[in-house]
Amino acid sequence: MEFGWRDEDADFRSQLKEFVTDELPERWSDLIPGEEPASDFILGFCRKLGDKGWLTPHWPVEYGGAAGSPWQFIILGEELWSAGEPRGSQYMNVNWIGPAIINAGTPEQRDYHLGRISRGDVFWCQGFSEAEAGTDLANMRTSAVRDGEEYIINGEKLWTSYAGEAEFCFVLARTDPESTGNEGISIFLVPTDTPGFAIEPIPSVLDIHEFNRLTFTNVRVPAATRLGPENSGWKVVREALSHERIGGPRYARAALVTGRLRRIADERGWLDRDGIKTRLAEAEASCEAAKLLVYQAIHARSCGRSENLEVSLARVAIVRCERVVADLALQMFEDESIERGSMGNSQLKTSMIAGLGGGSVEVQLNMIARSLLGAVGR
Numbered sequence: 346m347e348f349g350w351r352d353e354d355a356d357f358r359s360q361l362k363e364f365v366t367d368e369l370p371e372r373w374s375d376l377i378p379g380e381e382p383a384s385d386f387i388l389g390f391c392r393k394l395g396d397k398g399w400l401t402p403h404w405p406v407e408y409g410g411a412a413g414s415p416w417q418f419i420i421l422g423e424e425l426w427s428a429g430e431p432r433g434s435q436y437m438n439v440n441w442i443g444p445a446i447i448n449a450g451t452p453e454q455r456d457y458h459l460g461r462i463s464r465g466d467v468f469w470c471q472g473f474s475e476a477e478a479g480t481d482l483a484n485m486r487t488s489a490v491r492d493g494e495e496y497i498i499n500g501e502k503l504w505t506s507y508a509g510e511a512e513f514c515f516v517l518a519r520t521d522p523e524s525t526g527n528e529g530i531s532i533f534l535v536p537t538d539t540p541g542f543a544i545e546p547i548p549s550v551l552d553i554h555e556f557n558r559l560t561f562t563n564v565r566v567p568a569a570t571r572l573g574p575e576n577s578g579w580k581v582v583r584e585a586l587s588h589e590r591i592g593g594p595r596y597a598r599a600a601l602v603t604g605r606l607r608r609i610a611d612e613r614g615w616l617d618r619d620g621i622k623t624r625l626a627e628a629e630a631s632c633e634a635a636k637l638l639v640y641q642a643i644h645a646r647s648c649g650r651s652e653n654l655e656v657s658l659a660r661v662a663i664v665r666c667e668r669v670v671a672d673l674a675l676q677m678f679e680d681e682s683i684e685r686g687s688m689g690n691s692q693l694k695t696s697m698i699a700g701l702g703g704g705s706v707e708v709q710l711n712m713i714a715r716s717l718l719g720a721v722g723r
């Protein structure tokens with residue numbers, strides 16, 4: 346692939362870099378994306394980005410974007426991700442919740458939600474996974490039953506990231522009780538302060554990430570909160586997930602960590618120890634490979650082509666580069682890596698999150714096999 350940035354994209358990146366340098370306190374460069382998911386600082390930072398049209402530069406103008414190219418979406422992600430992700434959990438709104446509302450929302454839903462997202466005013470969370478429905482999301486049981494102009498939602502969601510700070514939840518629920526699999530599922534845009542909606546934090550070894558259990562007990566929502574046609578939520582979700590899978594350019598931060606590891610190895614005279622030089626090169630190459638595969642997916646998107654295969658390949662490469670960098674950090678720092686906050690410890694947890702959050706990497710391998718080889722899993 347021959348690759349060069351267009352002038353407007355290169356300008357966008359350099360202005361963004363300058364903005365990040367001016368606006369972000371020094372301590373952010375040591376934060377792991379997600380470590381500070383929601384705060385007054387994040388709201389202030391995102392509002393400043395929103396004022397410049399830089400929170401959603403790739404969205405259409407009428408929805409609060411600047412009609413920029415899909416490349417600006419990835420430039421934004423790369424710059425902010427490697428700076429500790431100062432959008433906090435708002436990355437979800439920008440990457441896939443907003444686009445899902447653009448695709449499937451009513452004019453009222455678009456008017457209300459997209460402006461708030463593009464101005465940086467609101468945190469959302471994602472209510473998909475359940476106890477028996479993670480990889481096999483189509484196994485979900487949470488139900489929504491129509492009652493006049495309302496739906497009544499009952500059920501439980503697990504592993505919901507950053508729900509404690511969220512004002513809305515993007516909820517999947519089964520609206521056809523007779524249905525199985527991907528059929529009969531609808532999406533609801535549910536305010537988290539609706540009576541019957543309970544949030545309970547789940548402690549986890551991934552202490553850099555906040556998980557929650559959501560319980561829905563006779564949660565009544567207006568029918569107007571349903572996104573898209575009844576029983577047809579799956580199509581909207583599939584597209585949203587494709588945006589989610591490459592929405593966090595983790596390779597940008599992994600490359601930054603690799604650069605730090607190289608400097609430390611050099612300073613401490615470790616480059617000739619235990620193949621560290623080779624493993625550093627392997628880590629650098631993995632980050633570069635992940636970046637190029639993401640660029641291929643963005644290229645497919647910008648040409649209006651199906652991007653499913655490219656997205657799966659890119660996601661696997663992203664997880665691999667996180668893991669290669671984690672292995673290297675663990676090897677270099679050995680016992681020090683046990684300490685919370687150390688580079689080895691943090692990178693290990695980051696790589697664990699990468700392999701499961703947004704769907705497990707093994708499932709992406711299945712999808713690649715199906716796409717390239719045909720019959721796997723049938």
Ligand SMILES: Cc1cc2nc3c(=O)[nH]c(=O)nc-3n(C[C@H](O)[C@H](O)[C@H](O)COP(=O)(O)OP(=O)(O)OC[C@H]3O[C@@H](n4cnc5c(N)ncnc54)[C@H](O)[C@@H]3O)c2cc1C
Nearest residue numbers: 471472473474479480504505506698701702703704705707
């Ligand atoms: C950091 C993080 C953040 C998350 N945030 C959210 C959130 O905000 N909202 C939300 O709804 N969910 C969230 N999740 C949940 C996440 O989507 C699920 O963990 C994921 O889909 C896997 O489901 P599971 O945990 O039930 O594992 P399982 O589906 O039980 O899978 C367990 C293991 O088996 C493997 N496996 C399962 N089926 C197959 C198969 N067919 N072929 C090969 N291997 C297979 C998987 O790859 C995995 O390694 C988050 C998870 C993490 C780790």
